[in-house]
Amino acid sequence: MxxxxxxxPLMGALTSGFFGRKIGEKGAGIFTSGCLILSLSWSTxxxxxxxxxxxxxxxxxxxxxxxxxxxxxxxxxxxxLTATMLIVVTSISTLVHIFSTAYMxxxxxxxxxxxxxxxxxxxxxxxVTSDNYPxxxxxxxxxxxxxxxxxxxxxxxIEANKAAIKAMLVNRVGDIGLVLAMxxxxxxxxxxxxxxxxxxxxxxxxxxxxxxxxTLICLFLFIGAVGKSAQLGLHTWLPDxxxxxTPVSALIHAATxxxxxxxxxxxxxxLLEQAPLALMIVTIVGSMxxxxxxxxxxxxxxxxxxxxxxxxxxxxxxxxxxxxxxxSISLFHLMNHAFFKALLFLSAGSVxxxxxxxxxxxxxxGLIKSTPFTYTMMIIGSLSLMGFPYxxxxxxxxxxxxxxxxxxxxxxxxxxxxxxxxLTAFYSIRLIYLTFIxxxxxxxxxxxxxxxxxxxxxxxxxxxxxGSIFVGYLTKExxxxxxxxxxxxxxxxxKLLPVIFSLLGATSAFVLYHCSxxxxxxxxxxxxxxxxxFLYSAWQFNYIINYFLVRNVWKLGHLMTYRTLDKGVLxxxxxxxxxxxxxxxxxxxxxxQSGLVFNYALIILIGAAIFISGTVWPFx
Amino acid sequence: MYYxxxxxxxxLLLLGVLGIVLNRGHLIIMLMSIELILLAASFLxxxxxxxxxxxxxxxxxxxxxxxxxxxxxIGLAILVAYYRIKGTIAVKSLNWLRG
Numbered sequence: 001m002x003x004x005x006x007x008x009p010l011m012g013a014l015t016s017g018f019f020g021r022k023i024g025e026k027g028a029g030i031f032t033s034g035c036l037i038l039s040l041s042w043s044t045x046x047x048x049x050x051x052x053x054x055x056x057x058x059x060x061x062x063x064x065x066x067x068x069x070x071x072x073x074x075x076x077x078x079x080x081l082t083a084t085m086l087i088v089v090t091s092i093s094t095l096v097h098i099f100s101t102a103y104m105x106x107x108x109x110x111x112x113x114x115x116x117x118x119x120x121x122x123x124x125x126x127x128v129t130s131d132n133y134p135x136x137x138x139x140x141x142x143x144x145x146x147x148x149x150x151x152x153x154x155x156x157x158i159e160a161n162k163a164a165i166k167a168m169l170v171n172r173v174g175d176i177g178l179v180l181a182m183x184x185x186x187x188x189x190x191x192x193x194x195x196x197x198x199x200x201x202x203x204x205x206x207x208x209x210x211x212x213x214x215t216l217i218c219l220f221l222f223i224g225a226v227g228k229s230a231q232l233g234l235h236t237w238l239p240d241x242x243x244x245x246t247p248v249s250a251l252i253h254a255a256t257x258x259x260x261x262x263x264x265x266x267x268x269x270x271l272l273e274q275a276p277l278a279l280m281i282v283t284i285v286g287s288m289x290x291x292x293x294x295x296x297x298x299x300x301x302x303x304x305x306x307x308x309x310x311x312x313x314x315x316x317x318x319x320x321x322x323x324x325x326x327x328s329i330s331l332f333h334l335m336n337h338a339f340f341k342a343l344l345f346l347s348a349g350s351v352x353x354x355x356x357x358x359x360x361x362x363x364x365x366g367l368i369k370s371t372p373f374t375y376t377m378m379i380i381g382s383l384s385l386m387g388f389p390y391x392x393x394x395x396x397x398x399x400x401x402x403x404x405x406x407x408x409x410x411x412x413x414x415x416x417x418x419x420x421x422x423l424t425a426f427y428s429i430r431l432i433y434l435t436f437i438x439x440x441x442x443x444x445x446x447x448x449x450x451x452x453x454x455x456x457x458x459x460x461x462x463x464x465x466x467g468s469i470f471v472g473y474l475t476k477e478x479x480x481x482x483x484x485x486x487x488x489x490x491x492x493x494x495k496l497l498p499v500i501f502s503l504l505g506a507t508s509a510f511v512l513y514h515c516s517x518x519x520x521x522x523x524x525x526x527x528x529x530x531x532x533x534f535l536y537s538a539w540q541f542n543y544i545i546n547y548f549l550v551r552n553v554w555k556l557g558h559l560m561t562y563r564t565l566d567k568g569v570l571x572x573x574x575x576x577x578x579x580x581x582x583x584x585x586x587x588x589x590x591x592x593q594s595g596l597v598f599n600y601a602l603i604i605l606i607g608a609a610i611f612i613s614g615t616v617w618p619f620x
Numbered sequence: 621m622y623y624x625x626x627x628x629x630x631x632l633l634l635l636g637v638l639g640i641v642l643n644r645g646h647l648i649i650m651l652m653s654i655e656l657i658l659l660a661a662s663f664l665x666x667x668x669x670x671x672x673x674x675x676x677x678x679x680x681x682x683x684x685x686x687x688x689x690x691x692x693x694i695g696l697a698i699l700v701a702y703y704r705i706k707g708t709i710a711v712k713s714l715n716w717l718r719g
Contacts, residue, residue, distance in 0.1 A: 595715035597650070601640045 001042060002059055002078060005086060006125050008039040009093075013118035020111025028111035029101035032118045036094040039125070043086035051080045051478065058131060058195075065134065072192055077131035080482050084331055085128040085263060088338045091467075092255030093121040095460035099346050100247040102457035103353060113153060117251065120146035124256040128263060133182045133192045136264070140178060140228070143257050144171045150252070151244040163243035170237040174227015178264070181220030185271075188213050198270035205274035214271060218278035221268050222285075229261025229315045232289040236542055238312055242304040246349030249304055253311040254342035259334050262315065265322040266331050273325065280410070283323025287404075287413035290316025292539065294423035298430070299535045303348050303359050306431050310385060311341055313420055320417055321400045324407045328482035333396035335475065339467035340384035340393055346461055347378040351435060353457065354450045355442060361431065366440030370450040375436045377461045382428035384468040386502045387421060392472030397421070399487070401498045406488035421498050425505030433513045625667045632660035647702070647709045651695045658688040 012035030016028040023031060050056055061074040078086075097117055104110050123146055127139025144167075152164035182192060188204060189197045205214045225231070230238040238258070242249055252258065265272065265282070272279055290313045297309035314337045321330035352359055354371050368375050380391070387397040401421065404414040440447050452458060524532075534540065571577060592603065639653030662681045669677035703709050 595718040597711055597714050598641050598643055
């Protein structure tokens, strides 16, 4: 039964991938969705058994790496963390599968798409259920691979190809961190099993010289998380990943891919606890990510990019929660975020579907009349994202802000995340206003045909909306119980601050866009234009990386290693140089044979003289 | 006592060798230089035969004379045949077989 939760998505992926032609587009959709529903129901049962009945389950499958120094099993571990992640992954993935059958309807490659989606889910489940680092790494790389395949789903588009390669390569940078962390863990602990490593972490950290090693391990792990969870520095792949179809964005951003990094941090909590310095860095990077991506989200014009940057921002919150040692709160926010972010993405998909694949918010507007259902869903998702009281986001987001305030030595992180809450509210309302409320800017024929989707497009939205409203309230006691979390005692003003800020941001966005929209169109000074361009181009991060890093690496690769070394020095001392030299030498030698008899006579004479002197000389 | 004779013989030998090496002219001069070398060698044999009083070197000399005669006969025959084909016997033009 525990194995089935993993195998069902794999079965769906294989069947849909290999026999997609046999079972047809409809069949592939139904079959993969059915497998996912099976997986979801089992994971609910697993949640009941392992978490509510607190019976952690370990399954050893077979030996994998088997040497004297290191023995690693294929093993599964179902504890509270895994069960929660399973619920998140399978439920979001199931809904995305159902949504995809409607959204991708008419696409000739639907079986391939469903196969990739199921494979993605399979690798993610493998990631969260593993009981050791190498097996986690299989899932880690697998979701990277599937993100490549899915972003690149429309493989005839050059932009999709570039975005997919970027996602793959930027992720690899983080993966190197994870590999290094595994090496360091092996060197330090002699084992890669979670149970062995975590139980000895405190003892090892006590050792005279190894405190620094634990810090190093945690920093390497964090580099892995930075790559996968799109934190500051390696976040540039995430907005570009919008080139894939919208359900893919929902899957990548809500439930699976980006949560893997946070999951790694939560899973490695016993290690992180031994490294205060690493925790500090985690907090700082997370809070900076939250703030910085929220500012970018303010000015983006692409519907999906706004939501993508908000994903980055919310991941920053989760990382901050990890950094201040409140891992279960981080997991709680991860779960809640999965629901409302999936809702937002799928609603955006519904909008895009209604407007005949238009993604630019400047060409939308007025959809409140034609698609009131999607509007409602978007409102629920956005309010939840803003942390509106009594919706899902409120229970985790505000708690993270309060807990960040409690860590007095990181006041700066607290203020960064509080301000990003303000910005979050602003861009959420901006998105809703420009898409639904403002006067329409779309073409008449497009606007006239704007419509709601079929039942399998709307049903996932309804379920996710229910999740976005109730999940936080229903599960908060359960998730808080994973780790003793006391709401901190802080001034009431600080407690109210996030809500006030959110309301302020929301109101100001609405007022600015509704009443004084002219404020945006007055002739602007060069400074404001420059700052707009600066924010719009994501703080020029892509430019900086491309200009200072990628370009130099390419130059290095072409000029130094290829032209100077491979085709230069090595060729000269290697095959080409030697053969040229040999040809010259033999040419010179054979030129001695001029065909003139007297030269031959001279050569014979000299040769005879040398020979005679050589034989005679030693005897004198 | 026979030192002068030996010097003369060696000088003759060197002259013959130089005649082969420095000769850019006719093949006949080359043949004549070879004859000179052989004669110088025979001369050395004879001198040595007198000096160490052994007869076998004189026998060698007679055999060398025979070989030299045969050699010059064959050499001249080749020369004539070559002249018929080429129309000249300049050594310089004898460079068909380059390496």
